[in-house]
Amino acid sequence: MPLRPQPGGAGTKSAAAALPSASSPALAGAPSPPAARARAPAARAPAGPKALLRWDEVPDDFVECFILSGYRRLPCTAQECVASVLRPTNETLNFWTHFIPLLLFLSRFGRLFFLSGRHDLPFHHPWLLPLWCYASGVLLTLAMSCTAHVFSCLSLRLRAAFFYLDYASISYYGFGSTVAYYYYLLPGLRLLDAGVLTPYVQQRLGWHVDCARLLAAYRALVLPVAFVLAVACTVACCKSRGDWCAYPFALRTFVFVMPLSMACPIMLESWLFDLRRRNPTLFVHFYRRYLWLVVAAFFNVSKLPERIQPGLFDIVGHSHQLFHIFTFLSIYEQMHYVEEGLRQFLEAPPSSPTFLGTVGYMMLLVLCLVLVIRRFLSVSDLCKED
16 A cells, blocks of 8 residues: 555654653542542443544554545444444445445446336246346445445454455456347457458458358357356455555456456447447547546546645545446446347347356355355465464
């Protein structure tokens, strides 16, 4: 973690330690005031919310770069954690900036599955399985983010566990997006049509290559490669919480950009085959999505604006809140073109998705991610024992 600036109030611990305590020799022989001796024990007042702490009053693992105040006490009870979402802490808006989008996406997916009446398909129809994978990824990553930010002060071990689960849910969402792309978007690309790509390569590059085998190999490898990337990204992000990593936010941002490479065919399609004219919905929302992702990555890595004025944005306006807002916007744009891909798929389905090729992959991924998290929690426990 980069070095944090020393706040103006640093040194309060040592100053407090220098004050004489009740057991010091200076006070040990002092007579107690008569009023104090005569006072009867009073009933204990009801406990109010615990006071918030500064960065030098919490464990190092709990401190965020350039955030000087607004920390909750550790450990808190579950009830105190839930109550804190209505208090001005440095985690409050981290929760709300993903909880409100969670409610919006729940409503939108509910309409898609149960109220839209698309070709009178029941919600469990095989053609909707990729959409279920995508929806579960979106909802899980937002829900897990909310959970991690609310309950991160239960204990240091649970804090690590919740953020491991947060990283795993992002990988799960990335793979769910790839499943939706694979069935709803990629079949409509001219780039992946051998009858179009082979003449294009021959005319533009002069290569007499039959692209059919290459494209078949690509289709066979898309989901397995995305699966491996999802597991590898989770491992890398969990490792980034170790002391060896000086710039964990930059590493996590880079790692989670890697699965976005699975959308490269759409970008190439826009460059080579005039996607803007053929599918303006996909073109516009695809590039808007990546614009918001670039902005989100900028705030996540730069730690602006709190880097410029530490302490000023502790409660409202710090980079992680902005990161949440722009990631929400990116998913919102993505939903537009996934829905458009679903509409085109339902008009002329090239192939029917299978349970094993959709939900089966997602269940296997969940199993692998759980094993990864369990492994990291076990390693952290062993390190503490040593």
